[in-house]
Amino acid sequence: MIASGAAVARLRRDLIAAVGSECVRTTPEELAAYGFDAYTDVHAPVAAVLPHDAAAVSAIVRVARAHGVPIVARGAGTGLCGAAVPLEGGIVISFARMNRIRAIDARNRRARVEPGVANAALSAAAARYGLFFGPDPSSQTIATLGGNAATNAGGAHAFAYGSMNANVLGLTFVDVDGEACTVRADDAGYDLIGVLVGSEGTLAIVTELELRLLRVPRAVRVGVAAFADIERASEAVSEIVGDAIAATALEIMDRTVVRAVEAHYAAGFPVDAGAVLLIEVAGEPEDVADAERALTRIVAKHGALSYRSATSAREREGLWASRKGAAGALGRIAPNYYIQDATVPRTRLPRAIADVERIAARHAIPIGNVVHAGDGNLHPLLLFDRRDARQVAAVAAAGDAILDACIALGGTISGEHGIGYEKRETLSRVFDRNDLATMLRVRDVFDPARRFNPGKIFPSACDEVTAPTPTETGALA
Amino acid sequence: MTAAQFAIGGRVPSAVHAPASVDALQTLLRECDRRERAVVFFGGGTHQGIGGVPARYDDAIVLTNLSRTIVEDARDLTIAAEGGCTIGALSAALAEHGQFVPFDVPLAHLATVGGTLAAGWLGPRRAAYGRPRDFTLGTHVVLADGTLAHAGGMVVKNSTGYDLSKLYVGSLGTLAAIVRANFRTVPLPRARRIAIAALPERSRSRACANVAALSREPSAALVFRGFTGEVDGDEGSEGRAFLLFEGSEAFVEQAVREVRSALGSAGVPATRLIDREVPAVFARALDAYASAIASRSATLRSYGLPSDSHVRVDACERVAADCELACETIEDLRTGDVVARVSAATEAAFAERVLAFDGARRTALGSARFVDAPAAVRGALDVWGAPPETLAATRAIKARFDPNGTLAPGRFVAGV
Numbered sequence: 001m002i003a004s005g006a007a008v009a010r011l012r013r014d015l016i017a018a019v020g021s022e023c024v025r026t027t028p029e030e031l032a033a034y035g036f037d038a039y040t041d042v043h044a045p046v047a048a049v050l051p052h053d054a055a056a057v058s059a060i061v062r063v064a065r066a067h068g069v070p071i072v073a074r075g076a077g078t079g080l081c082g083a084a085v086p087l088e089g090g091i092v093i094s095f096a097r098m099n100r101i102r103a104i105d106a107r108n109r110r111a112r113v114e115p116g117v118a119n120a121a122l123s124a125a126a127a128r129y130g131l132f133f134g135p136d137p138s139s140q141t142i143a144t145l146g147g148n149a150a151t152n153a154g155g156a157h158a159f160a161y162g163s164m165n166a167n168v169l170g171l172t173f174v175d176v177d178g179e180a181c182t183v184r185a186d187d188a189g190y191d192l193i194g195v196l197v198g199s200e201g202t203l204a205i206v207t208e209l210e211l212r213l214l215r216v217p218r219a220v221r222v223g224v225a226a227f228a229d230i231e232r233a234s235e236a237v238s239e240i241v242g243d244a245i246a247a248t249a250l251e252i253m254d255r256t257v258v259r260a261v262e263a264h265y266a267a268g269f270p271v272d273a274g275a276v277l278l279i280e281v282a283g284e285p286e287d288v289a290d291a292e293r294a295l296t297r298i299v300a301k302h303g304a305l306s307y308r309s310a311t312s313a314r315e316r317e318g319l320w321a322s323r324k325g326a327a328g329a330l331g332r333i334a335p336n337y338y339i340q341d342a343t344v345p346r347t348r349l350p351r352a353i354a355d356v357e358r359i360a361a362r363h364a365i366p367i368g369n370v371v372h373a374g375d376g377n378l379h380p381l382l383l384f385d386r387r388d389a390r391q392v393a394a395v396a397a398a399g400d401a402i403l404d405a406c407i408a409l410g411g412t413i414s415g416e417h418g419i420g421y422e423k424r425e426t427l428s429r430v431f432d433r434n435d436l437a438t439m440l441r442v443r444d445v446f447d448p449a450r451r452f453n454p455g456k457i458f459p460s461a462c463d464e465v466t467a468p469t470p471t472e473t474g475a476l477a
Numbered sequence: 478m479t480a481a482q483f484a485i486g487g488r489v490p491s492a493v494h495a496p497a498s499v500d501a502l503q504t505l506l507r508e509c510d511r512r513e514r515a516v517v518f519f520g521g522g523t524h525q526g527i528g529g530v531p532a533r534y535d536d537a538i539v540l541t542n543l544s545r546t547i548v549e550d551a552r553d554l555t556i557a558a559e560g561g562c563t564i565g566a567l568s569a570a571l572a573e574h575g576q577f578v579p580f581d582v583p584l585a586h587l588a589t590v591g592g593t594l595a596a597g598w599l600g601p602r603r604a605a606y607g608r609p610r611d612f613t614l615g616t617h618v619v620l621a622d623g624t625l626a627h628a629g630g631m632v633v634k635n636s637t638g639y640d641l642s643k644l645y646v647g648s649l650g651t652l653a654a655i656v657r658a659n660f661r662t663v664p665l666p667r668a669r670r671i672a673i674a675a676l677p678e679r680s681r682s683r684a685c686a687n688v689a690a691l692s693r694e695p696s697a698a699l700v701f702r703g704f705t706g707e708v709d710g711d712e713g714s715e716g717r718a719f720l721l722f723e724g725s726e727a728f729v730e731q732a733v734r735e736v737r738s739a740l741g742s743a744g745v746p747a748t749r750l751i752d753r754e755v756p757a758v759f760a761r762a763l764d765a766y767a768s769a770i771a772s773r774s775a776t777l778r779s780y781g782l783p784s785d786s787h788v789r790v791d792a793c794e795r796v797a798a799d800c801e802l803a804c805e806t807i808e809d810l811r812t813g814d815v816v817a818r819v820s821a822a823t824e825a826a827f828a829e830r831v832l833a834f835d836g837a838r839r840t841a842l843g844s845a846r847f848v849d850a851p852a853a854v855r856g857a858l859d860v861w862g863a864p865p866e867t868l869a870a871t872r873a874i875k876a877r878f879d880p881n882g883t884l885a886p887g888r889f890v891a892g893v
Binding site for chain 2: 035137153154165166173181183188190191192194239241242244246283290347375411413417418419432435438445457
């Protein structure tokens with residue numbers, strides 16, 4: 001933390017000397033834009049730097065090291081857990097200018113990109129080769145691939161194509177000393193990609209990603225099944241997933257969400273159903289036809305009130321646009337929403353949703369539910385008015401209780417948004433002291449001084465964690 | 478169990494242990510760590526050809542007593558398995574529920590979950606389904622100092638802290654013993670068929686290009702040159718395509734029609750289809766990856782882009798010929814892997830020539846790794862090839878996890 005004005009002035013002077021004044025932002029008005037993400041906390045940095053290339057990133061890290069100040073890497077600021085907020089001030093590196101797609105290797109189905117490329121921009125560029133990028137968080141038109149990697153983002157299609165960790169084939173990163181290093185999936189040595197992806201900027205700063213591309217399927221069908229309740233929709237999902245059907249996305253929305261979405265987008269969702277299941281199947285034409293026959297049978301078996309398949313690409317895209325815009329559509333019901341992110345084993349989804357509804361009722365907070373049902377990944381949306389202190393406190397308490405409920409069901413506290421600042425204290429409910437200490441061994445290797453994104457992921461008590469002691473728990477206890 | 482059975486590269490441990498529980502393993506490791514005794518973990522021993530000869534080796538720790546599997550609710554499509562459970566047993570447990578995990582490991586009846594993950598084994602179907610690491614949802618490990626630590630969980634989508642399971646996969650037992658792993662599973666395909674075709678040299682490149690362009694992609698697309706004793710079919714002394722198609726009945730039927738046409742138009746005379754006992758035929762093809770010829774062969778594995786796999790096959794053959802070694806290869810058209818088995822008629826001739834081969838291969842195949850070599854020569858080979866850029870981080874992680882160098886010292890890349 002920089003205390004004195006003189007120290008701040010020296011830091012800014014050195015940053016300008018290292019990368020040029022046109023890359024450095026220092027006025028309060030400018031810095032206000034780099035002090036928040038999609039979580040609630042706001043804290044401005046003392047400097048924001050917008051490098052053009054990896055060499056400048058190294059130079060910035062060296063300046064930070066010389067001044068002993070923290071660095072927070074920032075993509076588009078769509079993160080929901082406060083991971084991009086510079087809690088301790090210091091420097092924010094924005095990747096807004098490092099947004100070039102370096103290469104698309106169609107033959108080998110991979111792309112090299114800078115971290116500031118928006119997720120959807122890669123798929124758009126790859127489309128000319130008949131390729132696309134798998135992970136698709138709902139914020140994909142804005143959210144950057146660097147940020148996606150930091151949180152191990154997934155999206156609706158992670159069910160079929162995996163989250164970021166399964167789709168990153170290489171990374172170039174700058175370490176805490178400003179040295180650049182490249183790691184590829186096939187390299188000998190420990191799997192640093194596996195650890196860096198999802199590390200939320202606490203280990204290194206990524207300056208380039210090599211990503212796996214997939215063939216655009218030749219046939220795609222999107223259908224909408226209406227159910228009386230989420231339980232029946234979830235049962236249908238379990239059977240679809242277990243039945244070797246070429247489903248590529250399985251999304252549930254409850255009545256509250258469907259009504260808001262329909263009022264906003266008029267995509268044709270049935271507004272009277274208790275839950276709607278959006279099903280995408282993709283593959284070869286014969287697979288899709290086969291899958292749709294099976295789907296019709298399965299949803300009927302589980303009591304679907306209706307099933308309808310989109311008849312055109314435009315209708316299909318409309319259904320997806322409205323699903324991905326669901327959170328925003330809830331603005332019709334309340335001025336603010338808080339989206340929770342948790343995962344449970346798929347068959348426990350009905351119990352998890354029942355718990356969510358009970359918790360929301362107890363705290364007198366209206367909720368809507370969107371669920372990546374194929375993955376057991378819940379996103380309860382807690383609706384409130386931030387001008388009302390009671391509601392704000394109730395949302396915080398309810399959000400926390402939802403995480404406890406999901407942990408009790410064998411789940412975890414984030415499926416794709418990460419831990420950031422928001423859930424750092426909750427992490428110790430999922431992992432014991434030894435587990436956290438083991439993670440910290442890795443952090444000690446990369447960043448012993450805790451200069452990269454301090455105050456994130458790890459509970460504050462971890463600052464005091466010392467060498468772990470053996471426990472007595474059996475392997476399958 | 479005799480100590481000699483657990484020798485690696487001619488180095489024999491002084492003791493062999495088979496802990497009956499995780500608790501016992503923790504106690505044992507704590508003691509070894511305290512007394513500065515170097516240990517190597519063993520499952521079925523099928524991957525012990527990978528890596529260097531341990532710099533020190535006092536105790537072999539066999540983990541096959543930890544062999545249970547747990548399926549809480551098959552509809553979750555997840556399974557937990559202890560580290561000593563064989564891949565064969567795991568696959569059998571999953572098959573009861575119509576599920577599988579595409580480990581694609583040779584000698585599945587011997588290879589264990591812990592060993593397969595530790596070895597970082599990568600099979601041919603990973604292009605279609607993902608790598609074993611991508612199926613690994615969580616792990617329980619025992620660290621060098623006896624600490625039991627957990628990573629990940631039992632859910633299929635997880636962004637909760639560092640995913641340390643990824644660190645243990647491929648670490649060759651140098652960071653921890655994997656005592657339990659949780660996996661995502663997938664439903665077994667409804668239909669499977671294998672297409673085998675001889676590839677005359679004149680048709681080879683066009684046939685491979687046509688296979689790469691198939692709209693209905695095979696789950697595995699291999700070209701074997703040699704391995705006539707191991708892989709089904711006697712077609713093609715110059716090489717044969719081995720293509721596995723999996724999916725719905727309709728998909729497989731169409732795929733087979735498409736591949737026949739694609740190979741035919743490349744001048745491949747005939748494509749034979751196998752539709753019975755497909756898993757067994759595929760398993761035998763996988764066994765070829767680990768098949769050695771007495772003590773007169775070594776196996777080199779090269780990872781790279783699918784677009785240049787043929788270049789690496791040619792390089793292996795050229796360098797082997799220069800060193801008077803016979804060369805058989807497996808070229809994976811989907812992943813880009815190349816596996817080359819080089820051999821000689823006698824042990825003595827082989828020992829001399831493989832060292833020359835190792836020296837000569839560094840230009841064309843610098844990052845390729847030996848995954849099997851006879852004990853007599855293993856210590857003299859550069860088994861890991863050129864070190865990665867991340868070597869410093871790898872060394873630092875090893876030092877932080879295993880400061881006393883208790884776990885398989887010297888087995889990993891660059892002697893880590």
